[in-house]
Amino acid sequence: MAFLKLSGIEAAYGASQALFGVDLELAEGEVVALMGRNGMGKTTTIRVTCGMLPARAGRIEFDGQDITRLPSHRVARMGVGLVPEGRRCFAPLTVEENLVAAARPGPWDFDAVSRLFPRLKERRDQRAVSLSGGEQQMLAIGRALMTNPRLLILDEATEGLAPVVRREIWAAIGTLRAETGLAILVVDKSLRELARVADRAVILERGATVWAGSMGKLERGVTDRYLGV
Structure with missing residues (x-):
């Protein structure tokens, strides 16, 4: 049974419909990449999943429970x-x-987050506004982990960051995958990095799921059609 399951999700911002039928499944302990060009509905899908935007149609199940509403x-x-x-x-x-x-309560506390991101321990008494963009991203990930989630959702976690910081973030995601058993849904544009950490991919096009499968089956024709500029 899927740990997270979205079935036929539709959603809108006022009169403007953004999702037209999103289907997505994620197993416990699995890493799934949610992919698509800009404006195709990835962030909206996350907002609906998290209850920040109501679904107009469809159903969302988490660990066997209906969380749609x-x-x-x-x-x-x-x-x-x-x-x-x-x-x-x-x-x-x-x-x-x-x-x-x-x-x-749970295994993720300040010390555990500091082991994942040592820089946060060094900056523990600094205000967040004084941090670099990369350090703020580490803090955002650490804050989510401090809720001791069973599902971690990362929306563009490396966007706009310097290459060295991007590597640190991807290394941390790899550590989470290898050592925690967390289910992870990750949105990012770096196909190369996603291929290293994700088990499967779901691709959205114009607010609907158009492809889903293992990363190993994500062929050049699919990426050119749905992810290319």
Whole structure:
């Protein structure tokens, strides 16, 4: 049984429909890449999954429970951790305060996050607003982990970062995959990096699922058609 399952999801922003039938499945402990060109519905799919935008049609199941109509705070409490696009750290708070504010009981605490991202320990007393973009991204990931989720969703976690920081973020995602058993849904544009960490891919085109399968079966013709510029 799928750990996360989206079936026929439709959603809209007011009168403008954005999703026209998104189907997605993710097994417990699996890493799935959600892919597609800009504006194809990836972030909207994440917003609907997390209860931040209501679905007009379709069904979302998480660990066998229907969460389609649940508000975002209840989805989070069920074990869905989100690293949003744009980081959205609490700027006036210190690194440690950002992490503690999100904390829930479990193996992920300040020390565990610091082992994954040692720079956060070095910056623990600095305000988030003073951090570099890469450090803020590490903080956003750490904050999501501090909720001790069973599903981690990363929306463009490496966008706009320097290459050296991107490598650190991808290394951390690889560590999470290898050592934690977390289910991970990741949105990113780097096919090469996604191929290293993801088990399967789901591709969206104009708000609908157009391809799904293992990363090994993601052929050049598919990527050129749905991911090429």
